Amino acid sequence: MSTQPPSRRSLLIGGAATFSTLMLAGCDRLSASPKFIDFLGDAEGLNMRTQRFLLSGGQLAREFRPEQMSPVFRANGSSDANDNPQYLTLLEKGFADYRLTLDGMVARPMSLSLDELKALPQRTQITRHDCVEGWSAIGQWKGVPLSVILKAAGLAPSARFVVFHCFDDPEQRGDLTKRYYESVDLVDAFHPQTILAHEMNGKPLEVAHGAPVRMRIERQLGYKHAKFVSRIEVTDSLARFGKGKGGFWEDYGYNWYAGI
């Protein structure tokens, strides 16, 4: 017969183990609930409003000196767009037939070749690329400020967002209606460091980095910097793109505002 009362220590340990198991299970259940995640997601609005307030002077992201650049800048996301025959055809001819379309809520839709893009005013910047995963790499980018072509096209007064359509699909599904896409609002669209980069580290942009043109959105995380850009569309709502969250990773639950 051993019905001794449990010792204080075993009660404590048992209690702690039960508590942590229940807590983990509870957190997993809450994490799977879209309503609860929406509730936690209220912090995104606070983050954005606070950071936009702090950035109301249009401050630039830090630019670095050439000797501060990463020795190797790792490629991330799609390293090619090989499931897209249109892209492969353009790549074969060295993007001689590439046209960047700018349309949507603009007065003058445009279609620009790579040479035409290079003939526009250019900006070169050495900036840090920050992945949402936590790593950073510093590289040099050259391209046309997005504001230059947006101003040339003339935005409709009700325009609110700029959507970047891409050739690639990180999941390589071979379905041309399911491609990478991203979006920014007009604050970041007209920021001087927001450029359509066609050169990286002094050389034409490599395929792994999103040739022929990728976005640089320097005050936000890496997934905003759409690669393999094919078309830029100005819109007043993000609802009709993808699952309506404003980007490929946003549709998987990542924050649309990626300033933090």
Added chain:
Amino acid sequence: MSDAALPSTAAPKRKRELFYRHRLLTRVTHWTNVVALLFLAMSGLQILRAHPALYWGQFGANFDTPWIEFANIPAWLTIPSYQDLSTGRYWHFFFAWVFVINGLAYLVGGAINGHIKRDLAPTADELRPRNILQDIRDHLRLKFPKGEAAQRYNILQKLAYLGVICLLPLMLLTGLTMSPAMNAAAPWLLDLFGGRQGGRSLHFIFFMLIVLFVIVHLAMVVLAGPINEIRSMITGRYEIKPEDEA
């Protein structure tokens, strides 16, 4: 002869004194902080899991050399327990705001009601090496203050609490150093913490120091009498043992 007349070995029961030790603001912000820090720690480890390597300097990625790399971060330490960076970020930023608002309430309230100056700021006498050494000896012998001395924090306690009160804002600042938007708004953060990756490493190191504080703090609570200590942080009332009691 009645029992009462028998010689008793027990000393006559002394009246124990309940002392109002922790104000409402201290208690509420303490427990709010416990909850916020627990969720921040576990969701933070989820975020670390996405790239479990830390670097010094402005940049750091797969082709660079980390100063530390984690082979495996136990799932039971992270929220959610499965790998899910975006959900981990939701938890982290939500509780980061809870932590910031709670911390501000504590600091502003503590400055106004005099808690920080009265209870935490060490006096010149307390900072004398002799007093500090004495307090270290008392701690090592697990000799806890009694009587009037138990109404005040001892010097090691004050230094530990002040240390953690400095560490917590540093957690916020190193956290913000990882935000590209904050880097544009406040580039001095990059200079202060040696770049985004430096800030990320320090965020982890300061976190480890807080974990160390929590371990020592909990050990002291258990050693000093957990019921009394925990009650005092719930109801505010702390029982003081008379000076001559063993």
